[in-house]
Amino acid sequence: MKQFSNTIFNKEILDKEHEKSFLLDFSNDMTAVRSREDLAIVVNKALRKLNPDGGYVIRKINEDGATMSAYLYNTGASAFDPALLEQVLAEKYPINDGLQNRILDSAVPLLFNVRIELQRGYNLSYLDLWENMGFKTMVGIALRNGNTNIGLLWLSIDEINIPILQGICSQIAIAMGNIMANEDIFRRQAEQELMLGFSSDITGVKTKSDLEIVTSKTLERLFNTRISVLYLLDTDQVTLRPYLYDRQFFQETEVAENEAFYSLNINEEHVKLVFESSQPVLLDIDENLEAKCLKLSIQRELSGFNRVYASALRLGEQKLGMVWMLGDQVSGPILQGICAQISTAVSNVLANEQILRLQKQLEDENHYLKQQLNKDFEEIVGGGEAMQQVYRLISLVAESNATVLLLGETGTGKELIAKAVHHTSARKDKLMIKVNCAAMPASLIESELFGHERGAFTGAVERRIGKFELANNSTLFLDEVGEMPMETQVKLLRVLQEKEMERVGGKTTIKLNVRIIAATNRDLEAEVKAGRFRSDLYYRLNVFPINLPPLRDRREDIESLAGFFLAKFSKSIGKKTVKLSANALRQLQAYLWPGNVRELEHLIERSVILATDPMIREFFLPQATGATTDEHTMQSDLTLEQVERMHIIQVLRRCGGKISGIGGAAEILGIPGNTIHSKMRKLGITKAEYFAN
Ligand SMILES: Nc1ncnc2c1ncn2[C@@H]1O[C@H](COP(=O)(O)OP(=O)(O)OP(=O)(O)O)[C@@H](O)[C@H]1O
Numbered sequence: 027m028k029q030f031s032n033t034i035f036n037k038e039i040l041d042k043e044h045e046k047s048f049l050l051d052f053s054n055d056m057t058a059v060r061s062r063e064d065l066a067i068v069v070n071k072a073l074r075k076l077n078p079d080g081g082y083v084i085r086k087i088n089e090d091g092a093t094m095s096a097y098l099y100n101t102g103a104s105a106f107d108p109a110l111l112e113q114v115l116a117e118k119y120p121i122n123d124g125l126q127n128r129i130l131d132s133a134v135p136l137l138f139n140v141r142i143e144l145q146r147g148y149n150l151s152y153l154d155l156w157e158n159m160g161f162k163t164m165v166g167i168a169l170r171n172g173n174t175n176i177g178l179l180w181l182s183i184d185e186i187n188i189p190i191l192q193g194i195c196s197q198i199a200i201a202m203g204n205i206m207a208n209e210d211i212f213r214r215q216a217e218q219e220l221m222l223g224f225s226s227d228i229t230g231v232k233t234k235s236d237l238e239i240v241t242s243k244t245l246e247r248l249f250n251t252r253i254s255v256l257y258l259l260d261t262d263q264v265t266l267r268p269y270l271y272d273r274q275f276f277q278e279t280e281v282a283e284n285e286a287f288y289s290l291n292i293n294e295e296h297v298k299l300v301f302e303s304s305q306p307v308l309l310d311i312d313e314n315l316e317a318k319c320l321k322l323s324i325q326r327e328l329s330g331f332n333r334v335y336a337s338a339l340r341l342g343e344q345k346l347g348m349v350w351m352l353g354d355q356v357s358g359p360i361l362q363g364i365c366a367q368i369s370t371a372v373s374n375v376l377a378n379e380q381i382l383r384l385q386k387q388l389e390d391e392n393h394y395l396k397q398q399l400n401k402d403f404e405e406i407v408g409g410g411e412a413m414q415q416v417y418r419l420i421s422l423v424a425e426s427n428a429t430v431l432l433l434g435e436t437g438t439g440k441e442l443i444a445k446a447v448h449h450t451s452a453r454k455d456k457l458m459i460k461v462n463c464a465a466m467p468a469s470l471i472e473s474e475l476f477g478h479e480r481g482a483f484t485g486a487v488e489r490r491i492g493k494f495e496l497a498n499n500s501t502l503f504l505d506e507v508g509e510m511p512m513e514t515q516v517k518l519l520r521v522l523q524e525k526e527m528e529r530v531g532g533k534t535t536i537k538l539n540v541r542i543i544a545a546t547n548r549d550l551e552a553e554v555k556a557g558r559f560r561s562d563l564y565y566r567l568n569v570f571p572i573n574l575p576p577l578r579d580r581r582e583d584i585e586s587l588a589g590f591f592l593a594k595f596s597k598s599i600g601k602k603t604v605k606l607s608a609n610a611l612r613q614l615q616a617y618l619w620p621g622n623v624r625e626l627e628h629l630i631e632r633s634v635i636l637a638t639d640p641m642i643r644e645f646f647l648p649q650a651t652g653a654t655t656d657e658h659t660m661q662s663d664l665t666l667e668q669v670e671r672m673h674i675i676q677v678l679r680r681c682g683g684k685i686s687g688i689g690g691a692a693e694i695l696g697i698p699g700n701t702i703h704s705k706m707r708k709l710g711i712t713k714a715e716y717f718a719n
Pocket residue numbers: 405406407408434435436437438439440441442443505545546547623624627697
């Protein structure tokens with residue numbers, strides 16, 4: 027008996043020794059474990075010692091705290107159905123499936139007979155797999171790190187050694203905890219890298235297709251989404267329309283895109299929920315959404331996910347739309363951060379689209395304006411000898427880049443000829459830029475011509491591009507250049523000489539390629555002599571002068587001009603073309619036309635408006651026409667300046683001293699009120715003269 031008890035005692039000692047060395051070996055191996063792969067090798071080696079042909083699976087508790095997924099496994103020496111194995115490995119089993127919860131609640135390993143559990147009616151695919159593999163008995167042991175369950179081990183074995191199994195499992199649990207913490211750190215690092223990449227990619231987003239590429243790539247990689255849709259709120263503020271989704275995805279399926287997507291309404295319960303929440307909302311298609319909606323069930327089938335993550339897109343308080351994603355592994359805070367960036371990008375894309383639309387509109391308008399300008403060119407009227415000479419000069423100079431100086435009385439058509447020169451030149455596809463040097467206070471001319479930087483002077487609240495810069499590679503028409511203040515003349519001369527400029531208050535030099543056409547009704551040579559115009563600037567401008575004859579010196583054109591204006595104004599007010607009687611034409615030809623073609627144009631315009639029958643028989647000209655009155659007899663001996671002075675006084679008398687507005691001198695003379703004021707100052711016209719009678 028003693029002998030027998032000694033034998034038992036010795037066996038126990040041997041077993042204990044065996045246990046100890048087994049656990050010691052295992053511990054030694056575990057010290058080198060760093061990754062899930064290392065852990066698999068060590069666990070395989072140890073469990074094979076316990077049951078050489080057996081299989082096992084380690085399951086970890088998922089982040090949701092309610093399900094478990096396979097973490098490590100080994101099928102042992104058994105044959106199995108690969109499809110069934112794949113299904114079991116992919117499935118998330120509820121913790122409370124009737125077997126696993128019992129293991130997690132137990133302090134000791136539990137043994138299960140596979141067949142008996144199946145007969146009890148447990149509908150668990152892993153039991154089917156074990157039966158398929160020929161595993162009869164499975165032992166389940168909880169994996170605990172301290173008091174926390176982190177998973178469990180299922181092992182196919184017939185005999186169990188509780189101390190060994192517990193020893194192994196407590197070490198596996200610690201290693202798993204460390205590895206999972208490491209994996210978590212790596213995952214966060216990868217997420218951060220992705221987020222950084224996303225942030226830098228999204229700042230470059232300009233178009234819808236840029237946005238599509240950046241978002242679909244990121245959502246899929248970060249959240250494992252299969253379907254993601256970006257909805258935008260319509261202008262009606264009620265309908266949310268699909269704006270973007272991953273088209274690539276639909277190239278891989280039979281389903282057409284329009285079968286899977288539909289508009290949402292902001293008043294639908296789940297949509298309201300999304301906008302009311304500051305966080306992304308998780309919706310279960312079966313529970314929260316009307317799964318009866320065919321398109322939604324198509325989305326579910328295509329993606330294989332039953333859950334939708336929805337997050338609002340907002341810009342401040344303004345609702346922009348929302349992101350809708352079918353996927354798993356979605357982290358709320360990350361999705362929220364991404365949505366904030368998508369919101370900014372969406373509003374940039376929309377603003378860009380609007381800019382492009384406006385740009386297109388501007389281009390169309392520009393094109394229209396250019397056509398109008400070309401039309402103006404076609405409409406130079408007058409075939410008399412004096413104008414023939416002007417046309418010859420235009421054709422000689424137009425194609426060169428030479429500066430042109432147009433000289434002639436007011437209303438002789440200097441601006442029209444400037445346009446003609448521009449439209450015959452190689453610069454014709456660009457707009458000719460015009461500056462009226464007389465219409466602007468001296469203090470503003472400089473910034474008008476050269477532009478200014480923000481803050482260059484009081485009131486310069488924004489940077490402004492000057493006319494010179496606008497006219498780069500085109501033509502700049504300096505109208506009434508003789509009125510330019512002396513200090514601006516110096517700056518203009520510098521730009522013409524050096525072909526570069528700086529904005530007022532600016533430091534950068536801007537290179538220019540501008541063709542200059544200047545015009546004046548002053549006698550510039552006399553202005554130079556009088557010290558009002560710089561001689562060096564005069565020589566710079568006077569490269570190719572073209573003199574436009576006054577209308578009284580080309581009476582042969584009066585009939586064609588009158589006919590042209592009669593047709594033009596009759597058409598514009600929808601009348602049949604008004605004609606001239608022979609008497610009326612004689613009146614026009616006899617008149618001196620101090621206001622030249624402009625005066626004729628305005629006279630005809632007024633007469634067409636007032637005409638009550640289709641024939642104008644008489645004009646009411648400012649004075650008796652012809653060279654019969656004293657004033658007009660005298661006029662042929664007067665200087666240009668004297669004629670101009672006299673005419674302004676006459677017009678002012680007629681208007682009762684009114685300059686601007688309807689019936690004012692500016693309207694009759696066809697020049698801006700500012701110009702009249704400056705001419706009055708220059709010509710020394712006083713109130714007494716026009717209020718005299
Ligand atoms: N030959 C012409 N054929 C048709 N219209 C003309 C002709 N000459 C001038 N006009 C018209 O007369 C008006 C005055 O012409 P424009 O403005 O070119 O004159 P200007 O010499 O530049 O005058 P200002 O010196 O006062 O600026 C414009 O409406 C223009 O279209």
